Amino acid sequence: MKRFLTTTAMVMGLAPAAMADDGDIVIGFATAQSGWVQAYDAPATAAARIRIDEINAAGGLLGRQISWIESDTKSDQAQAASSGLQLIDEGADMLIVSCDYDFGAPAALAAESAGLNSFFLCAEDIKAGIQGVGPNSFSASVLAAVQGATMAEWSTAERDVQTGYVLLDTTIEYNKGICDGFEWMFPKAGGEIVGSDTFLNGDASIASQITRIKSLEEEPDAIMLCSYIPGAASAVRQIRAAGINSVILNGSAVDGSYWLDAAPDLSNFIVPVQGSIYGDDTRPAVNEFRDAFEAATGAGPSSTYVYPGYLLIDLWAKAVERAGTVEASAVTAELEKMTDEPTTFGPRSFSDEIHHQNSAEMQIIEITNGTPGVIGSWTISEPVPLDVLLQ
Amino acid sequence: MNAIPQLFFDAMSLGGIYAMAALGIALIFGVMNLVNFAHGEYIAFCVFALIVPSTDAVAVLFLGKAPALLLIPILLALGAAIAVASEFVVFRHMRKATPVAMMISSFALGFVIQNSLLLIYGSRPKAISLWPDLNKPVSVIGASVPLLQIIVILATLVVVVALALLLKKTKIGLEMRAAAENFTMARLLGVRANVVITGAFALSGALAAAVAMIMVTQTGVADIRMGGQIMLVAFIATVIGGLGSLPGAVAAGFLIGAASVILQAFLPLDARPFRDAFLYTFVIVILLVRPQGLFAAHSAKPRV
Numbered sequence: 001m002k003r004f005l006t007t008t009a010m011v012m013g014l015a016p017a018a019m020a021d022d023g024d025i026v027i028g029f030a031t032a033q034s035g036w037v038q039a040y041d042a043p044a045t046a047a048a049r050i051r052i053d054e055i056n057a058a059g060g061l062l063g064r065q066i067s068w069i070e071s072d073t074k075s076d077q078a079q080a081a082s083s084g085l086q087l088i089d090e091g092a093d094m095l096i097v098s099c100d101y102d103f104g105a106p107a108a109l110a111a112e113s114a115g116l117n118s119f120f121l122c123a124e125d126i127k128a129g130i131q132g133v134g135p136n137s138f139s140a141s142v143l144a145a146v147q148g149a150t151m152a153e154w155s156t157a158e159r160d161v162q163t164g165y166v167l168l169d170t171t172i173e174y175n176k177g178i179c180d181g182f183e184w185m186f187p188k189a190g191g192e193i194v195g196s197d198t199f200l201n202g203d204a205s206i207a208s209q210i211t212r213i214k215s216l217e218e219e220p221d222a223i224m225l226c227s228y229i230p231g232a233a234s235a236v237r238q239i240r241a242a243g244i245n246s247v248i249l250n251g252s253a254v255d256g257s258y259w260l261d262a263a264p265d266l267s268n269f270i271v272p273v274q275g276s277i278y279g280d281d282t283r284p285a286v287n288e289f290r291d292a293f294e295a296a297t298g299a300g301p302s303s304t305y306v307y308p309g310y311l312l313i314d315l316w317a318k319a320v321e322r323a324g325t326v327e328a329s330a331v332t333a334e335l336e337k338m339t340d341e342p343t344t345f346g347p348r349s350f351s352d353e354i355h356h357q358n359s360a361e362m363q364i365i366e367i368t369n370g371t372p373g374v375i376g377s378w379t380i381s382e383p384v385p386l387d388v389l390l391q
Numbered sequence: 392m393n394a395i396p397q398l399f400f401d402a403m404s405l406g407g408i409y410a411m412a413a414l415g416i417a418l419i420f421g422v423m424n425l426v427n428f429a430h431g432e433y434i435a436f437c438v439f440a441l442i443v444p445s446t447d448a449v450a451v452l453f454l455g456k457a458p459a460l461l462l463i464p465i466l467l468a469l470g471a472a473i474a475v476a477s478e479f480v481v482f483r484h485m486r487k488a489t490p491v492a493m494m495i496s497s498f499a500l501g502f503v504i505q506n507s508l509l510l511i512y513g514s515r516p517k518a519i520s521l522w523p524d525l526n527k528p529v530s531v532i533g534a535s536v537p538l539l540q541i542i543v544i545l546a547t548l549v550v551v552v553a554l555a556l557l558l559k560k561t562k563i564g565l566e567m568r569a570a571a572e573n574f575t576m577a578r579l580l581g582v583r584a585n586v587v588i589t590g591a592f593a594l595s596g597a598l599a600a601a602v603a604m605i606m607v608t609q610t611g612v613a614d615i616r617m618g619g620q621i622m623l624v625a626f627i628a629t630v631i632g633g634l635g636s637l638p639g640a641v642a643a644g645f646l647i648g649a650a651s652v653i654l655q656a657f658l659p660l661d662a663r664p665f666r667d668a669f670l671y672t673f674v675i676v677i678l679l680v681r682p683q684g685l686f687a688a689h690s691a692k693p694r695v
Contacts, residue, residue, distance in 0.1 A: 035509070035514060036514040039513065039514040075514075196660055204610070204621060205401075230610070230617070234612050235608035237610065238537075241526030241537060242537065243535075259518040260514065262518035350586065
């Protein structure tokens with residue numbers, strides 16, 4: 001039956017790239033290989049495979065080789081659920097699911113009910129873990145609220161920002177997470193929020209939002225823009241064109257230089273990331289991995305969201321090694337024991353409450369005259385508490 | 392800053408974009424009873440035509456490099472061409488099909504165009520810097536207005552007047568109006584159906600191209616899904632304007648744009664994320680009061 005399934009899968013073009021031997025540990029990738037989510041999933045998946053190859057080259061995991069199987073979710077939530085089930089039927093020992101919570105959750109839930117571990121490629125919403133999927137689900141990325149809180153604390157300390165304006169794109173949960181983190185930390189760090197507004201990512205124009213900012217008595221020192229590309233690029237183009245020169249603070253989702261033509265000669269624009277893609281990270285190991293990624297895939301990372309793919313395999317494999325098995329509850333227990341576990345991208349911790357990073361060292365990228373570069377790094381002075389994350 | 396003129400310009404410019412998109416849909420509905428859901432994809436197609444076809448993350452300008460005097464007619468022609476081509480390939484074969492079948496096939500056509508763009512350009516949104524200087528604000532009666540907003544408002548007015556003249560003063564316009572009134576009778580009286588329909592598609596496609604240029608200048612981005620939202624608003628505008636009525640589509644486009652801007656300006660912060668819910672409630676109320684739309688065409692009643 002298994003052979004039949006494998007043959008059918010091959011005929012359907014869903015063939016596992018490395019045929020699984022019986023003795024192999026099998027990782028299932030229920031990620032988007034087509035459709036609009038593919039732009040986010042594919043690079044992180046490539047990074048995950050680099051770590052798998054490294055582990056295999058070093059003798060494997062628990063003395064066994066790791067092989068992987070995949071199924072295309074086609075950027076479709078219903079298809080994600082069946083991709084998850086299909087990979088479980090094909091014998092996956094753990095599942096890696098789409099970057100975004102909404103698109104990864106159906107496959108992660110399938111893994112959870114089959115008693116397997118699941119890792120989101122780069123989800124930054126607390127729900128992508130215990131709170132939304134179940135006790136065996138994790139994400140290797142840094143929570144959105146940490147990005148917002150980092151912006152709040154860094155800007156008040158390093159840029160003497162005193163007044164902030166919050167501009168929230170209400171399209172997805174991730175954006176709300178950034179603004180929640182900012183609104184929690186900014187007053188604590190001594191700043192004052194002088195106004196807030198909302199928009200939608202696909203809005204043809206944000207003219208009335210800009211009118212509201214311009215009718216403030218004084219231009220705010222900083223605008224916290226909680227959005228993602230393309231809506232964020234469009235908002236920045238319109239904000240700058242209107243002559244508003246406040247520092248624009250962002251979440252990691254706007255990382256990458258590919259969209260900068262949308263806002264010519266952009267300056268005073270800050271992005272917090274877990275690792276720089278420009279080869280100027282303050283930690284040499286990140287730059288080495290960046291180059292290794294470029295050598296392996298033929299192109300440098302297009303955004304920081306490549307890195308959690310590598311990180312998640314790294315952390316999961318360490319936990320498997322310590323547990324001596326791939327059985328989910330034992331691996332989860334080992335992952336939850338990790339406190340400041342050293343990795344290429346800085347220390348990582350999990351607990352039995354949070355399967356995410358609620359504090360992390362972030363690289364601060366500033367765009368000046370359209371050129372991005374690292375200007376330092378920042379770790380928030382206290383982790384974002386659970387009640388802020390669950391807002 | 393003066394609040395009322397500012398609100399007026401914000402509302403008129405957003406309404407102008409919606410009105411132009413709605414006009415493109417109403418034109419085709421008028422002559423062949425088809426709600427063309429591929430219209431949003433024509434807009435996306437025209438935007439992507441500005442850049443070199445490639446799946447690379449960084450977009451390189453292609454048509455977008457041309458000077459405005461050349462670019463505008465080329466892009467309008469390209470929009471007209473894809474609309475006429477889709478009529479020729481798809482809708483011409485469905486002349487006797489029911490409106491529902493045609494509507495479904497327009498959805499299918501939209502998927503084909505969107506997925507072709509996905510295949511050629513990749514799924515990552517691209518940046519396009521077209522005429523960035525047009526976003527610089529100028530001062531008009533106490534309001535700070537980006538030049539583009541004024542251009543949008545003027546362009547919409549010009550398009551509406553030109554279309555009205557075309558429909559009232561030219562032979563093809565007369566034929567279009569006759570076809571919209573009673574297509575079978577018009578054909579019996581010698582109206583050339585293919586010419587009228589092709590003409591309507593060409594105009595509709597050119598309007599999509601105009602919307603595309605405005606959108607890309609305003610937002611600076613190209614995204615394969617960018618036509619969807621505007622298509623939805625435009626379709627709703629044609630419905631509340633009265634299906635088949637061109638002045639109705641324009642008026643309703645402006646109305647929706649204005650309502651959206653006013654809601655954004657005056658709703659309390661907690662309610663602002665639900666702006667569109669309020670907007671569409673307002674649409675439902677209009678349709679409850681006037682189910683045939685605000686400016687229903689005489690011909691619309693027996694058809695819908």
